[in-house]
Amino acid sequence: MRALLLILIGGGLLWLLIQGFGPSLAKDSGASNSGGTMLREDSPATPDTPASAPENKGSEASSAGSPAVVPAPAKPEVATSTPPAPAPEARAAGSGLSEAEVAAQLLHQTDGFVDWLAKAKLDLSPGRREFARALALQLNGRGEEAGALTRELGSAKDLAPDEAKLLEFWPQGAAFALPKAGASGGSLLLRAAGLASAERAAAEALASGRWPDAVEGYSRLLLEELRSPWEPDPQGLAHWAEGLTQAQRGHRWNRKGSWSALELKVNSGDSLISLRKRALQERSDLVTCTGLIARANQLQGETLQPGQTLRIPTGKPHVLVDLSARWLFFMLDDEVVGAWPVGVGKPGNETPPGRYTVGEKSVDPTWFRAGKQPVSAGDPSNPLGTRWIAWVSASGEKTHLGFHGTRDPESIGQDESEGCIRMLNRQVEELYEILPRNSEILVQP
Numbered sequence: 001m002r003a004l005l006l007i008l009i010g011g012g013l014l015w016l017l018i019q020g021f022g023p024s025l026a027k028d029s030g031a032s033n034s035g036g037t038m039l040r041e042d043s044p045a046t047p048d049t050p051a052s053a054p055e056n057k058g059s060e061a062s063s064a065g066s067p068a069v070v071p072a073p074a075k076p077e078v079a080t081s082t083p084p085a086p087a088p089e090a091r092a093a094g095s096g097l098s099e100a101e102v103a104a105q106l107l108h109q110t111d112g113f114v115d116w117l118a119k120a121k122l123d124l125s126p127g128r129r130e131f132a133r134a135l136a137l138q139l140n141g142r143g144e145e146a147g148a149l150t151r152e153l154g155s156a157k158d159l160a161p162d163e164a165k166l167l168e169f170w171p172q173g174a175a176f177a178l179p180k181a182g183a184s185g186g187s188l189l190l191r192a193a194g195l196a197s198a199e200r201a202a203a204e205a206l207a208s209g210r211w212p213d214a215v216e217g218y219s220r221l222l223l224e225e226l227r228s229p230w231e232p233d234p235q236g237l238a239h240w241a242e243g244l245t246q247a248q249r250g251h252r253w254n255r256k257g258s259w260s261a262l263e264l265k266v267n268s269g270d271s272l273i274s275l276r277k278r279a280l281q282e283r284s285d286l287v288t289c290t291g292l293i294a295r296a297n298q299l300q301g302e303t304l305q306p307g308q309t310l311r312i313p314t315g316k317p318h319v320l321v322d323l324s325a326r327w328l329f330f331m332l333d334d335e336v337v338g339a340w341p342v343g344v345g346k347p348g349n350e351t352p353p354g355r356y357t358v359g360e361k362s363v364d365p366t367w368f369r370a371g372k373q374p375v376s377a378g379d380p381s382n383p384l385g386t387r388w389i390a391w392v393s394a395s396g397e398k399t400h401l402g403f404h405g406t407r408d409p410e411s412i413g414q415d416e417s418e419g420c421i422r423m424l425n426r427q428v429e430e431l432y433e434i435l436p437r438n439s440e441i442l443v444q445p
Contacts, residue, residue, distance in 0.1 A: 096123035102132055103192035104230035110139050110196045127158040128189070135193040139200075160187045188229065195224055199240070206243055211250035212258055218244035219336040222329065232325035234341070234413065241327075241339035252313075252337050255297045259332075261311035262286070268306045275304070279312045287317055291433035318440040319358075319431075321421055323351055326413050328403075328421065330431060338430065343411045343422035351401070351419050356441040359390035359398065361432055383407060383417075386425045387432040391441060403428055 097105075102122060106113050113136040122129060130153055137146035150167045153159065159167070202217025221240045225232050251257040262279055272290040279293075280286055293299075297310050304310075315332030322329075323344050330338040345351035364377035365388035375382040385405015393399050405425035406412070412424055423431065 096121045098123055099128070099188050100228075100230045103188040104228075104233065106132060106136060106139075106189065107192040107196050107199075108233045108236045110136060114140070125158045127153060131159060131163060132189050135189060139193060139196050162190060163187050166190065191228065195221060195228075202240075202243060202247075206247050209250065211247050211254070214247035215244065215251045215335065218247060219334075222327075222336050222339055226322050226325055226327075232322070232327070234326075237325065237327055237339070238341065244336060244339060248337060252332065252335075253295055253298065255311060259296075260314045261296075262314055263309055263311055266304045266306055266308040266310060270304055270306075272299075272302060272304070275310060275312075283312075283314065286312070286314065287436050287439055288312060289434070289436035292317065292436060295434055317434070317436055318442070319435065321351075321441065321443045323353065323443065323445055326415075328423070328431075330435060338434070340423055340427045340431075341413050343406065343413065343417050344415050345417050345419040346415050349417070349419045350415075351417070351421060351443060353443045353445050355394045356391040356399070356401070356443065357394075358435060358437050358439045358441065359392040359402075360388075361390070361435075361437065362388040363432075365404065380407065385423075385428060387428045389428070389432060389435065403431060405429070 097120060102117075102120075102124060105116060105120075109116060114133060117129065117133055117136070124132070130149060134146045134149040134153065137143075137149065153167060198217050199221055202214050202221065205211075205213035205217060218240045222237060222244065225237060225240075252259055262283055264275055264278060264282075266275065272293060276288060276290050276293060279288060293310060293312055296313050313332060315335070318331050320329040320331060321327075321342065326342055326344055328340050328342045329336045364386055365384045366377060367375040367379075367382045367384050369375070377384075377386075383404075383406060385407060387403075387405050389403040391399050391401040391403075401420055403421050403423060405428045406422045408416075409424055411417070411422055416422075
């Protein structure tokens with residue numbers, strides 16, 4: 001009778017333990033086994049009589065010579081309206097994180113991913129959870145642990161073919177392959193691991209002064225983030241943009257950089273304007289401006305010396321605006337040269353996606369509103385900031401859209417404009433200098 005009583009008590013305690021800790025025990029066990037619409041918007045000029053902007057002489061210029069080697073940029077804190085992915089504890093009960101969210105965490109929080117993974121509630125099978133842990137171990141330099149874990153995973157039934165193939169070579173230290181730009185399908189975990197590996201390679205290239213390699217890496221990271229199935233991460237974009245900026249000082253914005261160019265010798269009496277005209281005569285397909293030429297050649301002023309050789313960038317300048325990420329990329333061919341956060345249209349006045357070209361450019365623009373008095377530059381009620389870059393629709397019609405500065409820096413990263421793209425004044429001033437008229441603009445959702 002006494003033995004039966006002890007059995008009943010023990011069974012009751014066991015039932016309580018299962019009820020109280022069952023979910024966490026099960027989770028731990030799994031982890032160990034495995035053309036645009038016309039829109040009335042801030043407009044600096046009367047549509048009927050647009051003013052022609054003068055050619056820019058490139059007031060911003062870098063010092064001559066190669067820049068000093070710089071450390072990898074620290075990840076900044078960025079104010080944005082796009083919230084980070086919620087912590088597992090903040091999600092509704094029973095709704096685990098998807099594989100895309102786990103992949104995003106692996107990319108953007110690689111160092112702390114293993115500890116995060118042990119606590120997170122995921123909609124992943126035990127095998128896939130352990131595969132994610134193995135990727136993070138490898139990325140964090142814990143190769144022996146990763147190799148041992150992958151040998152255990154060799155017979156896992158829930159790995160994709162490209163994941164299983166990687167396991168064949170991983171213990172021998174094979175590197176991750178970055179997915180091709182625009183590639184679809186495949187393992188999201190491998191994609192994130194490849195991008196995390198590329199980020200580290202870009203940082204190493206930057207620290208060692210290998211500017212083209214660093215530029216290629218950061219440019220690829222920025223574009224691939226937009227193409228990935230997870231929400232773009234504002235802090236990740238800002239971190240990579242800072243790395244890109246540092247690398248471009250030794251590449252595109254260095255007259256000795258390894259970029260394609262048309263070389264022209266300065267004649268007596270030449271100016272940047274006349275040199276640009278001569279370049280356009282030699283290359284009818286060229287799209288350039290004096291500000292871009294000045295910046296690429298690190299000119300300190302407008303004076304040119306006879307006999308001096310200037311390099312005219314031959315890459316095609318264009319702009320990509322991603323509305324969901326709230327970021328703008330200035331590009332030459334397929335390479336991101338500059339990247340900045342922006343503000344976009346508010347609900348009811350959303351910025352319309354589509355293809356545009358650069359129209360008139362204005363310094364200290366006046367704000368014109370239908371049926372109201374113009375608001376001059378410097379007036380506190382003028383929202384346009386220090387520069388205006390107008391958009392022309394795909395059909396060649398003027399629009400009321402454009403890039404402009406702002407007197408409200410807190411609106412960057414927000415959806416508060418009347419449809420235009422807002423930038424910080426110092427950043428729109430930089431874009432103004434290097435973005436030629438007639439350049440293409442792609443605005444994507």
